[in-house]
Amino acid sequence: MFSTRSHRTAPGQEAQHPGQEPVSELVQRASQQLTELVRGELRLAQAEMKEKGRRYGKGGGLFGGAGVVGFLTLQALVATVIAALAIPLPVWAAALIVTVVLGVIAAVMAMSGRKQVGRAAPPVPEQTIENVKADVAEIKESAHR
DSSP states (O other), X not given: OOOOOOOOOOTTSOOOOTTOOOHHHHHHHHHHHHXXXXXXXXXXXXXXXXXXXXXXXXXXXXXXXXXXXXXXXXXXXXXXXXXXXXXTSOHHHHHHHHHHHHHHHHHHHHHHHHHHHHHXXXXXXXXXXXXXXXXXXXXXXXXXX
């Protein structure tokens, strides 16, 4: 049959049924498990970021290598154009023509870049400034109530 004995606890103690843990132990265990879970998630995020960092590093290295090879390709193209112009002209004249053309292209690009930089406003986080102003106004308004 059923036991009619009651489990009495002293003042300040938690009621405990046979085979059950006190609530304080359950809360402590849940807190420990939550801490372990958060630490595990942080370790996972750290490992994931390391792997992504490695991939970004490799990708950046490959882009850098492609840039160097591309630059060498352009140099070879310039030499080819000089060689082609050297057929009907003296070599010095062909080299001078290519040099002047490249100089004009560089000057046009530099002037265009200068105009673009001049038109650009300084980088200001406008939305953030507006949000902060609104927050300050709301705080002042609630302080005056």
